[in-house]
Amino acid sequence: MTVARAAGRWFDPADLLARLGDLGPPSELRDRSPALAADTLALDRVLLSTVRDGVMHADALHLVDGDPTAALGRLREAPVRLEYPLVEGEVLRRRRAQVVDVATGEVGGPRAFADVLEWTAYAVAPVVVEGRVIGFFHGDRTGTGDPIDERDATGLASFAACFAVVYERTVLRQRLRVQLREMRQVGSWADARAAELGDRPIELGEDAGGDAGRSPGRRTGIGGEAVRDLLTPRELEVLEHMVRGETNVGIARDLVLSEGTVKFHVKNILRKLHVSNRAEATSRYLHLVLDRGAGESR
Numbered sequence: 052m053t054v055a056r057a058a059g060r061w062f063d064p065a066d067l068l069a070r071l072g073d074l075g076p077p078s079e080l081r082d083r084s085p086a087l088a089a090d091t092l093a094l095d096r097v098l099l100s101t102v103r104d105g106v107m108h109a110d111a112l113h114l115v116d117g118d119p120t121a122a123l124g125r126l127r128e129a130p131v132r133l134e135y136p137l138v139e140g141e142v143l144r145r146r147r148a149q150v151v152d153v154a155t156g157e158v159g160g161p162r163a164f165a166d167v168l169e170w171t172a173y174a175v176a177p178v179v180v181e182g183r184v185i186g187f188f189h190g191d192r193t194g195t196g197d198p199i200d201e202r203d204a205t206g207l208a209s210f211a212a213c214f215a216v217v218y219e220r221t222v223l224r225q226r227l228r229v230q231l232r233e234m235r236q237v238g239s240w241a242d243a244r245a246a247e248l249g250d251r252p253i254e255l256g257e258d259a260g261g262d263a264g265r266s267p268g269r270r271t272g273i274g275g276e277a278v279r280d281l282l283t284p285r286e287l288e289v290l291e292h293m294v295r296g297e298t299n300v301g302i303a304r305d306l307v308l309s310e311g312t313v314k315f316h317v318k319n320i321l322r323k324l325h326v327s328n329r330a331e332a333t334s335r336y337l338h339l340v341l342d343r344g345a346g347e348s349r
Contacts, residue, residue, distance in 0.1 A: 062091050062206075064213055071217040080221055084214055085113035085188075092206045093197075094190040096168070098126070101186045107131045107139060107163055110186070116194055122167060131163045139163045139175060143184050148176035148208035150199055164189075172199045176207040178215050188214070229307060237283050278339055281323045289316040294333050 070087060074080045085097035099111045109126030112119040133140045138161070142149050151162060152172040162170050173191035177184045188211050191199060282290060285306075292302040299317065303310045317329070326332045 064209065067091060067210065067213045068217060071213060072221075076225060077218065077221050080214075080218055082111045085111050088188060088190060088207070088210050088214075089113050089115060091210060092190060092203065093192075094203075095192045095194040096190065098164070098168070098189040099186060100163075100189070102133065102143070102184055105133050107133055107187065109164065125167045126164055129164070129167070137161050137163060139187060142175055142177055142187070146177050146179055146184060148174060148204040148211070150174050150201060150204045152199065163187075174199050174204040174207045176204065176211040178211045178218075180215050180219050185215075187211075226309060229309070230312075233285055233308075233312075236285060278336060282320060286316050286320050286323075289313060290320050290332065290336060293317070293320070293329055294336055 071080065071084065074083045074087070081099060081101075085099050088094065088097045088099075095115045097113045098109060100107045101110045102108075108130045109123060112123040112126065114122070131137070131139070133143050135141075138149070138151055150172070151170065151174075153162075153170070162173075164170070168189075168191075170189075170191060171193075173189055175190075176188050178186040178188065188207055190203065190207055278290070279287065288306060289302055292305060297305070299310050299313045302308070303313045306313070321327065321329075321332055324332050324335050326335055
């Protein structure tokens with residue numbers, strides 16, 4: 052199947068999907084997709100923006116002529132809230148591409164980023180993933196002066212749909228790689244722990260559990276060793292960041308995890324340490340470590 056493109060030309064969605072897939076990881080896909088859209092649809096300027104909490108943020112800009120760095124910097128300094136009567140707010144609601152032409156008055160209302168890009172006629176298409184608009188593509192022709200019409204809106208909508216498919220797949224693959232790496236780390240820890248338990252010498256009078264008669268937290272090796280007995284290596288990393296007072300967002304960024312994964316680890320840490328919140332977890336950790344240090348000094 053082929054889709055009509057601007058200036059009476061055509062492009063093949065299958066070929067476009069392959070070209071988008073070759074752009075790289077999510078960050079590269081965002082940065083380089085406007086240039087591919089400009090080439091595919093014969094546009095002079097293409098802007099990709101992301102939508103977060105009802106606000107549109109400029110993400111990547113391609114200009115056929117000139118360096119987009121300065122303009123992109125100005126755009127990023129002025130995010131746009133998607134509220135009525137903004138044109139893009141209506142596109143968000145309808146989830147349908149649209150042509151905006153100031154001269155003909157086809158679409159009224161304020162336009163996003165118009166103060167920087169000075170839009171006169173452009174096409175805008177939403178990027179929809181799982182029924183939710185996560186961004187927009189804007190495109191126009193300021194240099195050639197060729198008109199923007201419904202064919203351009205249709206082409207940009209098709210490009211945005213292909214981008215959404217590839218972007219979702221790329222993000223999921225990246226998440227899967229992170230999860231697989233975590234699973235391998237847990238597996239390595241389990242193997243090492245099993246070998247350690249099997250090689251530990253048996254002493255006369257030792258119970259099968261090895262901890263009978265001891266109070267909670269008084270395992271063989273108090274302090275840091277006790278914490279290591281309770282938690283996985285990844286949970287230990289998360290706990291160390293918690294002790295430093297970092298938020299889930301900060302921990303996720305430092306450890307290259309999703310925020311949901313960090314929340315999962317925090318929940319497990321609280322359960323294993325028998326505490327109800329992060330402050331108690333920090334207090335218990337410090338108590339165990341200080342208790343260990345005092346024992347060694349004695």
